[in-house]
Amino acid sequence: MNYVTIGDMAQSFQFRSHNSQLQRSLQTLTAEMTSGTRADLAAAVSGDFRALAGIDRSLGALQAFRTATSEAALLTASIQGALDATTRIVTDIAPGLLSAGINGSSTLVDTAAHDARQKFDAVVAALNTRIADRYLLSGAATDAKPIAGSQAILDALAPVIAGQVTAQGVVDAVAAFFDAPAGGGGYLDTIYGGSAAPLAAFRIAPGDQAGLELTAADPAIRDTLEALSLAALVADGALAGDRTGRALVLRRSGEGLLAAGDALTAAQARVGTAEARIEAAATRNAAEASMLGIERSRIVAADPFETATALEAVQTQIETLYNITARLSRLSLADFLR
Incomplete structure (x- = not known):
């Protein structure tokens, strides 16, 4: 039977690659958990930004009207x-x-x-x-x-x-x-x-x-x-x-x-x-802005339960990777031949 093996250097690079991927996933999920917004908006809107752009444009206009009504209210x-x-x-x-x-x-x-x-x-x-x-x-x-x-x-x-x-x-x-x-x-x-x-x-x-x-x-x-x-x-x-x-x-x-x-x-x-x-x-204007804000959140908001579950899974994978790395670093020729 033939065995396919990789060298120590290649194995080290492989571990580093896995660690980098997991760290990026951890940062992304942490950002989504704290901000409540999906990191990948393109995926959230399936590549069609028209609805989201329209909502943002309307919210921007309503913010301008809010400034105008505040100024007008102060004046009157x-x-x-x-x-x-x-x-x-x-x-x-x-x-x-x-x-x-x-x-x-x-x-x-x-x-x-x-x-x-x-x-x-x-x-x-x-x-x-x-x-x-x-x-x-x-x-x-x-x-x-x-x-x-x-x-x-x-x-x-x-x-x-x-x-x-x-x-x-x-x-x-x-x-x-x-x-x-x-x-x-x-x-x-x-x-x-x-x-x-x-x-x-x-x-x-x-x-x-x-x-x-x-x-x-x-x-x-x-x-x-x-x-x-x-x-x-x-x-x-x-x-x-x-x-x-x-x-x-x-x-x-x-x-x-x-x-x-x-x-x-x-x-x-x-x-x-x-x-x-x-x-x-x-x-x-306030009622319309509230409605648009809710709709925008529905599109871009990250599900807290799914994000927490994925975050916990990534943390477990990182811990597992660290444990494997620690064990391999302690492996000696005598242990390998035993």
């Missing part, structure tokens, strides 16, 4: 906060201005006017809110402050009312300043620093977008600033010495704030509608 929530702060101030001071205007007491008029002057600063600061390096109410020009400032408004109104000697004259002059169209030298030209174009709409879902057209040029905001300006002008000395005229201006200011409060509420409702639309889109 911030605008809502600015409008809410403005509405609270307007609601708070309007009754006091009306009371002072009807009562006509010099002390009451002065107190209400100075309180309105301070609240005027607070309202302008709220409307000039800046979030993530973007002004909220500047339209497309998000790097420009929407309102020059409360003092800037009063400085611009000073020459406008300079020749007015009656309360109605002051009220009409201030109204003409705020209602003047672009190019008329009024609020839109001297105070509003934003863009006439609204902020570009956010793409919040496939085929869906949400736009916010509210700016500091909106009539609701202009009417609010107009009414506050009237009281602030009284605080700064307009119609000095005319107690009745000053009281009448405060009364018109209070009436204007009540009307502006309704307009601000309507503006908040528009922003709230956009918020609801953005939230609904975010919910749909």
